[in-house]
Amino acid sequence: MTDITKRFGDVYANRNVCLNIYKGEILSLLGENGSGKTTLMNMLSGIYFPDSGSIEVNGVPVVIKSPKDAFALHIGMIHQHFKLIDVFTAAENVLLGINGKLKDAKDGIKQICDKYGFAVESDKKVYEMSVSEKQTLEIVKVLYRGADILILDEPTAVLTPQETEKLFSVMRAMKADGKSVVIITHKLHEVLDISDRVAVLRKGEYIGDVNTGDTDAQSLSNMMVGRSVSLNIERPIVEKTTTRLKVEHLSVRDNLGVLRLDDVSFDAFGGEILGIAGITGSGQKELLEAIAGLQAAEKRSSIIYMDPKTGMEEQLCGKNPQQIYSMGVGFAFVPEDRLGMGLVGSMDIPDNMLLRSYLDxxxxxxxMKKPKELASQVVDELGVVTPNLKTQVSKLSGGNVQKVLVGREIAGDPALLMTAYAVRGLDINTSMAIYQLLNEQKKKGTAVIYVGEDLDVLLELCDRIMVLCSGRVSGIVDGRAATKEQIGLMMTSIGGTDKND
Amino acid sequence: MIRISRRASIPRWRSWLIRLLAIILALMVNAVVIYALTKMNPLKVYEAMFDGAFGTNRRLWNTIQEVMMLLCISVALAPSFKMRFWNIGAEGQVLIGGVVAAACMIYLKSIPSALLLMIMFILSAMAGGIWSFIPAISKAKLNTNETLFTLMMNYIAIQLTAYFVALWENPKGSNCVNIINQQNGEGWLPAIFGKPYAINVIIVMTLTVLMYLYLRRTKHGYEIAVVGASKNTARYAAIDVGKVTVRTVSISGAICGIAGFIAVAGQSHTISVNTAGGRGFVAIIVAWLSKFNTLVMVLISLLLVFMEKGATEIASSFNINDNISKMIMGIILFFILGSEFFINYKLEIAKAEHISKEA
Structure with missing residues (x-):
């Protein structure tokens, strides 16, 4: 790829990027969020068409106008969001868009599985598959179409450490078979673990490439962010902690009647950060929403909130958000769906600040006086990059949207702060700023509940970590003593021991 | 190669300039169409259109009156639509308000006029409110589809009106209601400043300004905006979505009921199944074109009524086919709607060298 440029509106997603991919190597494409990794690869797989620049495959100049063209050139991409049809079987999905017989597809799948060590059941429907199985299917699909260049977009984001290890061994098998594998990621340890070579993008520009053997985490992260950043997250010790939230036997069913939370009990203390780990969809969302009054809980459930000022104990179960608001419960909630729940995308920053206090x-x-003041305060203190306060929140970048949301939630001096995936999609600098804000809240005596997905961060930031597994508490561990492997096991099986769960 | 990209922002004066250019362009295209089809001088045709809407004192007041009716219903729709509650039942809500107003005029004419008008105003508003409350509460409690429900309510309202028209039929056998209380005008809105329709203007303009403030400045207005943007966010912000839905849609219906009151007490002084006259649907276009800003609705209502009046005028005075005037209206609307594209997006012409590189 030579001199590739792609522009969205006034924003350059890629600017004069040159990239070489060699046969039989695993190349990591490293960069912060929004640095243009996925856009670049999308141009190789035919999703986007470059504004300028040229692409050569095996020395021949080519024009890739659609995914079909890409397949013809033996280029296949596994996207972050799977492109599978839920009600079709594995074999039917493999055949999608190409001609062929189902039986040949099944044979083909079997051959590929044997060759690289996959396990795919041809007749299983996609909706019955786990995330890891779906991903495997995506890879098989691409291989079945004869891909020699495989691009994987953040494949490990949804996997447990064990599943990641399995994926890596498959990638090594593909490499041994002479295929080129590109893995897009921003996790440094994975880069060092799997790849032969690392190419770094920053703000849409190509920074350079290094052989993995010649580098380390620190220098890669320097290349990625442009200057040296500390990877150490602070974890202050707060001496005096008080019980703030007592959750007992909490069970929640979704509107289809499926049990999403099963008899969850735990305490949260003021002055500590309680991490919540688990594979996505293990009940994290339901837990936070039940506390916020947005999800009805089953009988026997109890959520006791202890007011730090009055010492009063309040039962939150069975109350709706309006009742919880009028009880004066001082909680703040940074939900996972920022623009769909935490903020109103079509409104400007002051109007969004008003959301929590409009009834005052x-x-x-x-x-509008206070919201306007708060808006400029948040913009100043958290460094929100915005043309002006009147800009619609949906037009801000992901990190700035999150700053607006977090800024508003901590502005009310909450006694309980709940965050769901607070740093998802944010670059390192913004993430560090968010951790800093959470630590400040902790030092003020706030009980912080941090639902996270990056185990390294959970282990560095949180005082205690509760691990959820299929809606049940798998265990609560000390954040200072636990290891990643231990938590990884607890995420997949209750207590980390019962492997058949 | 032309590329289309979304504008980050555009100054207000520029967006209005684009809209103005669109209208001028529409008139130019129309001129060509008019000449090509009828061989008439387009300027003469435009003059006639203007004449049809504003030419005489009577026509001017007729236009104003029509604008006020359309505006009133559009203002009524604003809160519902801003909340993304697709109330297409304005037609029925207006009719029911009108029927109640007519009933008061017929049965309560012994009550002093000022008091009677007050009663009519309140009962009409309540009738319209109830007519929209029914689909609203069903939406809030049972999550029914409001588009279908409000539409169905229209048919019930039309049938009810037809029943009452038959009941009040006067003279017998005419199947219509003659002017009610023609002798002494009980329950008629009085003329002020010597103008019979001036009070309509005052009522509707007051509602327009109040609704603007209600939507922009009050807590209720904020709730409506949040519910319209995202119900999840509303729940998160401790807004009772059901309550806001019922309240907002009832207000919407009540103002439609007031529109029915104005139509009967302030304008036609009679009732028929055509009292709403399709304005409940035209108002939807007004509401959308003005993006639910009630002050902009004044302009849009004026434009639509002007075009309708003008079209009728040229059809009759030049004796040309009715379809040609409809084409002219269509072209103007097309350009106005099209201008929104150029306000939200910009076109750039890419440099030639880039193309050659890609190819």
Whole structure:
């Protein structure tokens, strides 16, 4: 790929990028969020068409206008969001868009599985598959179409450490077979673990490449962010902690009647960060929403909130958000779905600041003075990059959206702060700023609940970590003593021992 | 190669300039169409259109009156639509308000006029409110589809109106209701400043300004905006979505009921199944074109009524086919709607060298 440029509006996603991919290597494409990794690869797989620049495959200049063209050139990409049809079987999905007989597909799948050590059941429907199985299917699909260049977009984001290890061994098998594998990631340890060579992008520009053997985490991260950043997250010790939230026997069913949370009990203390780990969809969302009054809980469930000022104990179960609000419960909630739940994308920053406080005051009219002050305060203190306060929140970048949301939630001096995937999609600098804010809240005596997905971060940031597995508490461990392997096992089996669960 | 990209922002004056250019362009295209089809001088045709809407004092007041009716219903729709509650039942809500107003005029004419008008105003508003409350509460409690429900309510309202028209039929056998209380005008909105329709203007303009403030400045207005943007966010912010839905849609219906009151007490002084006259649907276009800003609705209502009046005028005075005036209206609307594209997006012409590189 030579001199590739792609522009969205006024933003350059890629600017004069030159990249070589060699036969029989595993190349890591490393960069912060929004640095243009996925866009670059999408141009190779025919999703986007470059504004300028040229692409050569095996020395021959080519034009890739659609995924079909890419397949014809033996280029296949496994996207972050799987492109599978839920009600089709594995074999039917493999055949999608190409001609062929189902039986040949099944044979083909078997051959590929034997060759690289996959396990795919041809007749299983996609909706019955786990995330890891779906991903495997995506890879098989691409291989079945004869891909020699495989691009994997953040494949490990949804996997447990054990599943990641399995994926890596498959990638090594493919490499041994002479295929080129590109893995897009921003996890440094994975880069060092799997790849032969690392290419780094920063803000849409190509920074350079190094052989993995000649580098280390620190220098890669320097290349990625442009200057040296500390990877150490602070974890202050707060001496005096008080019980803030007592959750007992909490069970939640979704509207299909499926049990999403099963008899969850734990305490959260003021002055500590309680991490919640688990594979996505293990009940994290339901847990936080039940506390916020957005999800109805089953009988026997109990959520006791202990007010730090009055010492009163309040039962939150069976109350709706309006009742919890009028009880004066001082909690803040940074939900996973930022623009779909935490903020109103079509409104500007002051209007979004108003969301939590619009009922203040007796008058029927809203008072815009405080929200405006808060908006400029948040923009200043958290360094929100925005043309002005009047900009619609949906037009801000992901990191800035999150800063607006977190800024508003901590502005009310909460006694309980709940965050769901607070740093998802954010670059290292913004993530560090968010950790800093959480630590400040902790030092003020707030009980912080941090639902996270990056185990390294959970282990560095949290005082205690509760691990959820299929809606049940797999265990609560000390954040200072636990290891990643231990948590990884607990995520997949209750207590980390019962492997048949 | 032309590339299309979304504008980050655009100054307000520029967006209005684009809209103005669109209208000028529409008139130019129309001129060509008019000449090509009828061989008439387009300027003469435009003059006639203008004449049809504003030419005489009577026509001017007629236009104003029509604008006010359309505006009133559009203002009524604003809160529902801003909340993304697709109330297409304005037609029925207006009719029911009108029927109640007419009933008061017929049965309560012994009550002093000022008091009677107050009663009519309140009962009409309540009738319209109830007519929209039914689909609203069903939406809130049972999550029914409001588009179908409000549409169905229209048919019930039309049938009810037809029943009452038959009941009040006067003279017998005409199947319509003659002007009610023609002798002494009980329950008629009085003329002020010597103008019979001036009070309509005052009522509707007051509602327009109040609705603007309600949507922009009050806590209720904020709730409506949040519910419209995302119900999840509303729940998160401790907004009772069901309550806000019922309240907002009832207000919407109540103002439609007031529109029915104005139509009967302030304009036609009679009732028929055509009292709403399709304005409940035209108002949807007004509401969308003005992006639920009630002050902009004044302009849009004026434009639509002007075009309708003008079209009728040229059809009759030049004796040309009715379809040609409809084409002219269509072209103007097309350009106005099209201008929104150029306000939201910009076109750039890519440099030639890039193309050759790609090819």
């Amino acid at each position: 005051g007796k008058s029927g009219f809203v008072n």
